[in-house]
Amino acid sequence: MTVPKGKLLEMLHFLLLSRRFEEALTELCQIEGKIPGMMILCTGQEAVGAGVVAALRPEDVIITNHRSHAHLLAKGADPKALMAEIYGKRTGCNKGKSGTLHLALPEIGAPCTSTVVGAGPPIAVGRAFAQQYRNEPAVTVCFTGDGASDEGSFHEALNLASLWRLPAIFVCENNLYAGAQRLEEHTRVENIADRAAGYGMPGVVVDGNDAPALYTATLDARARAAAGDGPTLIECKTYRWRGHGESDPQLYQPKEEIAAWRALCPVARLRDAMRAQGLISAEELSAMETKVNALVREAIRFAEESPYPEPLEALEDLYA
Amino acid sequence: MPQLTMGQALNQALREEMTRDDTIFIAGEGVGVSIHDNPMLPTAGLLKDFGPRRVRDTPVSEAAIAGLAVGAAEAGLKPVVEIMFNPFFTLASDMIVNHAAKLRYLSGGKSTFPLVVRIKSGAGFGAGCQHSHNLEAWAAHCPGLKVVMPATAADAKGLLKSAIRDPNPVIFFEDMMLYFAPGPVPEGEHLVPIGPADIKRPGKDVTVVTWSRMLGVAFQAAEQLATEGIEVEIVDLRTLAPLDKAAILASVRKTGRLVVLHEATRTGGFAGEVAAVVMEEAFERLKAPLRRVTGPDIPVPASPPLERFYIPDAGQVVTAVKDLVSFG
Numbered sequence: 001m002t003v004p005k006g007k008l009l010e011m012l013h014f015l016l017l018s019r020r021f022e023e024a025l026t027e028l029c030q031i032e033g034k035i036p037g038m039m040i041l042c043t044g045q046e047a048v049g050a051g052v053v054a055a056l057r058p059e060d061v062i063i064t065n066h067r068s069h070a071h072l073l074a075k076g077a078d079p080k081a082l083m084a085e086i087y088g089k090r091t092g093c094n095k096g097k098s099g100t101l102h103l104a105l106p107e108i109g110a111p112c113t114s115t116v117v118g119a120g121p122p123i124a125v126g127r128a129f130a131q132q133y134r135n136e137p138a139v140t141v142c143f144t145g146d147g148a149s150d151e152g153s154f155h156e157a158l159n160l161a162s163l164w165r166l167p168a169i170f171v172c173e174n175n176l177y178a179g180a181q182r183l184e185e186h187t188r189v190e191n192i193a194d195r196a197a198g199y200g201m202p203g204v205v206v207d208g209n210d211a212p213a214l215y216t217a218t219l220d221a222r223a224r225a226a227a228g229d230g231p232t233l234i235e236c237k238t239y240r241w242r243g244h245g246e247s248d249p250q251l252y253q254p255k256e257e258i259a260a261w262r263a264l265c266p267v268a269r270l271r272d273a274m275r276a277q278g279l280i281s282a283e284e285l286s287a288m289e290t291k292v293n294a295l296v297r298e299a300i301r302f303a304e305e306s307p308y309p310e311p312l313e314a315l316e317d318l319y320a
Numbered sequence: 321m322p323q324l325t326m327g328q329a330l331n332q333a334l335r336e337e338m339t340r341d342d343t344i345f346i347a348g349e350g351v352g353v354s355i356h357d358n359p360m361l362p363t364a365g366l367l368k369d370f371g372p373r374r375v376r377d378t379p380v381s382e383a384a385i386a387g388l389a390v391g392a393a394e395a396g397l398k399p400v401v402e403i404m405f406n407p408f409f410t411l412a413s414d415m416i417v418n419h420a421a422k423l424r425y426l427s428g429g430k431s432t433f434p435l436v437v438r439i440k441s442g443a444g445f446g447a448g449c450q451h452s453h454n455l456e457a458w459a460a461h462c463p464g465l466k467v468v469m470p471a472t473a474a475d476a477k478g479l480l481k482s483a484i485r486d487p488n489p490v491i492f493f494e495d496m497m498l499y500f501a502p503g504p505v506p507e508g509e510h511l512v513p514i515g516p517a518d519i520k521r522p523g524k525d526v527t528v529v530t531w532s533r534m535l536g537v538a539f540q541a542a543e544q545l546a547t548e549g550i551e552v553e554i555v556d557l558r559t560l561a562p563l564d565k566a567a568i569l570a571s572v573r574k575t576g577r578l579v580v581l582h583e584a585t586r587t588g589g590f591a592g593e594v595a596a597v598v599m600e601e602a603f604e605r606l607k608a609p610l611r612r613v614t615g616p617d618i619p620v621p622a623s624p625p626l627e628r629f630y631i632p633d634a635g636q637v638v639t640a641v642k643d644l645v646s647f648g
């Protein structure tokens with residue numbers, strides 16, 4: 001299948017935006033006291049967010065996890081609102097309640113980022129159930145890591161989603177590590193997608209650094225889900241360039257392994273392919289980069305200039 | 321006496337006990353190879369020194385980690401398992417609440433479950449409510465569990481050693497903000513019994529009952545109040561279950577005034593239990609109503625000013641104490 005040029009441009013934009021957004025966060029984390037809490041980045045894995053979400057429609061829903069930035073940006077999150085939330089500012093998308101780990105954007109169909117590993121799939125079951133119940137022409141995508149597939153909740157949710165043929169897509173971002181454990185140190189299965197057989201749903205393995213391939217695989221899964229044929233488990237083989245979080249010195253990740261995967265950069269890959277195929281000119285590319293850089297600069301400026309919440313605001317928003 | 325951080329003290333306790341008893345093993349996420357490279361953390365270096373037979377890194381599978389402890393304990397091993405952050409207690413809770421706590425009773429006293437679940441707890445590091453949620457009152461609400469929550473490095477060492485030797489399931493909450501706090505720690509066989517509270521500061525005017533990280537807040541308040549002529553007695557519970565009622569009652573009978581201080585949220589918090597014990601058994605000795613100083617009834621927010629608002633501070637304790645003193 002050839003991917004439409006408009007989709008390729010969209011994916012490239014979000015690849016560049018996610019990369020720049022997180023590079024900026026890496027820099028900001030060097031400044032003592034600037035960014036509160038843990039900083040968990042998806043640098044090197046951006047194609048999953050960009051490619052999967054490009055296959056979705058605005059009414060589709062995503063449920064994401066602690067490594068969420070690329071997913072949310074691709075779904076249309078305002079970088080300013082994200083950055084302000086990450087800073088802990090009142091103008092953040094969750095008024096400082098969530099910080100970087102629990103970004104909630106129901107207004108764009110991204111209602112839940114859970115940092116409890118394995119919590120996403122059961123919630124995705126509920127969200128997809130609501131879509132089926134109301135006969136909505138929409139689907140729910142759940143992003144997890146490879147480690148999450150070791151949690152009981154993952155198996156319960158995929159079994160139920162399959163049993164009820166829910167319009168869900170489970171996207172497992174296999175970045176080869178769960179914390180300090182390499183894949184073979186936390187499971188005997190070679191492919192997380194192999195687990196799909198146990199739930200009676202299709203499991204597909206996709207190159208997680210190939211945004212157009214992820215787009216195509218998600219389109220197929222989306223069609224299946226929307227047709228009432230039930231969920232698909234898509235495993236995206238990718239790699240975490242940085243540590244689990246920014247304070248992780250990555251002692252357990254071999255230097256050569258990191259270097260090898262850096263050479264497979266998902267951003268450069270789509271960019272270079274599009275340049276080679278004449279799908280984007282040097283000027284258009286540079287305009288896109290300028291735009292992305294400006295978006296991130298503006299997001300940082302907005303976050304810097306925004307006020308912190310007043311202490312008593314902590315008491316707001318608990319009950320409806 | 322050597323100065324150790326609480327993290328080092330816990331590490332020493334684990335090492336000493338593992339050296340003494342081959343039935344003890346460690347399991348959890350990152351207890352061997354960790355994303356942290358910090359010699360101050362409780363499990364640092366254990367894999368290197370005790371090997372992979374006894375130090376088990378597990379997948380992200382809290383139910384299986386807790387179940388591993390239950391099953392192995394029934395077989396006579398002494399598991400010491402770790403739950404990475406207190407909110408993930410919920411994933412392990414079927415095994416802890418429905419099994420570790422109940423199986424001995426269900427066996428009519430035939431089986432024993434000598435296991436320890438170490439749970440890293442506390443707020444103050446900006447990660448928000450899915451990493452910070454003090455649930456010690458949940459654990460204390462389960463008959464069959466012992467619940468320990470140390471405040472000092474020495475107590476941490478002595479209580480963990482006792483917890484490992486205890487024939488019952490012990491839930492051992494470690495406040496992460498205390499990991500790097502140094503204190504004098506006795507070398508070698510230092511055992512602090514599970515149960516007795518400790519008077520950390522004697523005083524005649526007001527009793528402050530507290531535990532874990534809030535001990536430091538109680539001390540700050542007590543020092544400030546001392547300059548104003550109010551002598552606070554600080555009772556560090558150390559163990560919530562079994563509860564040292566005698567120590568609480570003795571102190572309150574002396575001072576006639578009680579403040580209970582904890583970081584966990586207020587409603588259903590363990591302060592309510594302490595208060596009830598005092599009302600039932602020492603009401604006639606109270607000179608004033610009692611006060612709770614606790615986290616407010618909200619999830620721990622991520623933003624720094626909001627998180628600071630959440631965590632009880634010395635100012636709140638001072639206000640509560642003065643309020644009680646003003647009753648005469």
Ligand SMILES: Cc1ncc(C[n+]2csc(CCOP(=O)(O)OP(=O)(O)O)c2C)c(N)n1
Nearest residue numbers: 067115116117145146147148177178179408
């Ligand atoms: C229930 C639970 N247990 C443990 C953790 C701590 N933790 C956060 S991320 C993580 C590793 C998750 O690995 P994976 O699912 O592969 O996602 P990745 O971090 O690689 O993106 C762990 C253990 C958690 N957040 N939630």
